[in-house]
Amino acid sequence: MQEEISLKDLYKIIKKHFLTMVIAMLVGSLLSVTFMTFFVTPKYSSEAQLLVNQQGDSSQTQIQYNEVQTNIQLINTYSDIITGHSVLEKVNKNLGGSYSVSQLSAAIKVGQSSNSQAFNLTVTMETAEEAQKVLNQVINIFEETIVEVYDFASILVLSPATYNANKVSPSLTVYILIGALLGFFVSVLIIIIIELMDTSVKDDEFLSEQGIINLGRIYELSAKELKQTRLINSKKENNLRERV
Numbered sequence: 001m002q003e004e005i006s007l008k009d010l011y012k013i014i015k016k017h018f019l020t021m022v023i024a025m026l027v028g029s030l031l032s033v034t035f036m037t038f039f040v041t042p043k044y045s046s047e048a049q050l051l052v053n054q055q056g057d058s059s060q061t062q063i064q065y066n067e068v069q070t071n072i073q074l075i076n077t078y079s080d081i082i083t084g085h086s087v088l089e090k091v092n093k094n095l096g097g098s099y100s101v102s103q104l105s106a107a108i109k110v111g112q113s114s115n116s117q118a119f120n121l122t123v124t125m126e127t128a129e130e131a132q133k134v135l136n137q138v139i140n141i142f143e144e145t146i147v148e149v150y151d152f153a154s155i156l157v158l159s160p161a162t163y164n165a166n167k168v169s170p171s172l173t174v175y176i177l178i179g180a181l182l183g184f185f186v187s188v189l190i191i192i193i194i195e196l197m198d199t200s201v202k203d204d205e206f207l208s209e210q211g212i213i214n215l216g217r218i219y220e221l222s223a224k225e226l227k228q229t230r231l232i233n234s235k236k237e238n239n240l241r242e243r244v
Contacts, residue, residue, distance in 0.1 A: 013191060013192065013195050014188075017187075017191045020187060020191065021183075021184060021187045021188065021191070024183040024184065024186065024187030025179075025180040025181075025183040025184050025187070026180075026183070027183055028179040028180055028181075028182045028183020028184070028186070029176045029179040029180045029183065030179070031179055031183075032175045032176060032178055032179025032180075032182070033172065033175055033176060033179065035175075036170050036172070036175045040170045041126055042126070042167040042169065042170065043124050043125070043126065043167060043168055043169045043170075044124070044125060044126070044127055044128040044130075044131050044164060044165070044166075044167055044168060045122055045123065045124040045125075045131055045164060045168045046122070046123050046125075046128070046131035046132040046134075046135045046161045046162050046163065046164060047120060047121065047122045047135075047159070047161070047162050047164075048120070048121045048135055048139060048157065048159055048160055048161045048162070049118055049119070049120050049121075049157075049158040049159035050118065050119060050120075050121060050139065050142075050155055050156065050157055050158065051117055051118045051119075051155070051156040051158055052074070052075075052078060052117075052146060052154075052155055052156075053154045053155075053156060075110075075112050075117075075119045078110070078119065078142075078146070079110040079119075081142065081145055081146065081149070082108060082110060082121070082138060082142050083105050083108055083110070085101055086145070087138070087141050087142060087145055088101045088104045088105060089101060090141045091104060091134070091137045091138055091141050092104060094137050094140075094141070095133070095134065095137060099134075104134070104138075107123050107124050107125055107131075107134065108121065108122070108123055108138060109121075109122040109123075109124070110122075118158055121135060121138065121139070122135075123135040123138065123161075124168060124169075128163055128164055128165050129163075131164075132161045132162070132163050135161040136160075136161045139155075139157065139161065142155070143155045
């Protein structure tokens with residue numbers, strides 16, 4: 001029973017303050033978009049697709065199934081090489097020491113489609129030009145390193161580093177949703193606190209819950225009703241005087 005009353009009270013509170021919550025959501029969305037516009041640095045990405053071809057014999061013309069599976073499993077190794085300290089140090093050196101190894105490592109992402117020998121490299125930076133330049137350097141250094149590690153390995157660049165002028169983050173839709181949700185939860189929290197602190201008698205049900213019997217009500221007249229009452233009383237007094 002208590003749970004039903006609580007849900008009923010919650011529904012009444014939401015219904016009473018619905019407009020306030022909507023306004024809070026709009027304000028939250030506006031503040032979130034403003035924060036994104038002025039304080040969040042946009043990010044751009046460049047992508048490339050590579051394939052590392054391993055051949056045990058240069059005269060071999062047919063790739064066996066086991067070799068394909070080995071190449072697929074080696075992609076994890078390639079990922080470790082690409083994001084390793086040695087490769088990223090060389091990349092940073094070629095770029096004039098503009099970045100730290102940790103910055104480059106955080107900017108590089110290696111992805112692989114299921115059961116595919118090819119894998120994707122994505123670099124995300126603050127400008128599209130920067131992302132493309134860094135990715136090209138990563139590919140060059142990785143190719144040099146992989147040839148040193150595997151004698152008969154070769155890299156095929158299936159798709160070169162792209163130039164994408166469209167930012168990949170931040171997302172306007174995501175920030176609007178986050179702002180709206182924050183505005184909603186904050187408004188609900190404040191409204192519930194205000195309602196809980198309000199100890200005034202609201203209805204007969206509140207009195208019953210407190211074990212108090214309602215003996216009656218005092219009706220408060222509006223200004224219009226008071227004026228009409230005075231007019232009626234004045235007419236009654238005039239009628240009584242005329243009879244006297």
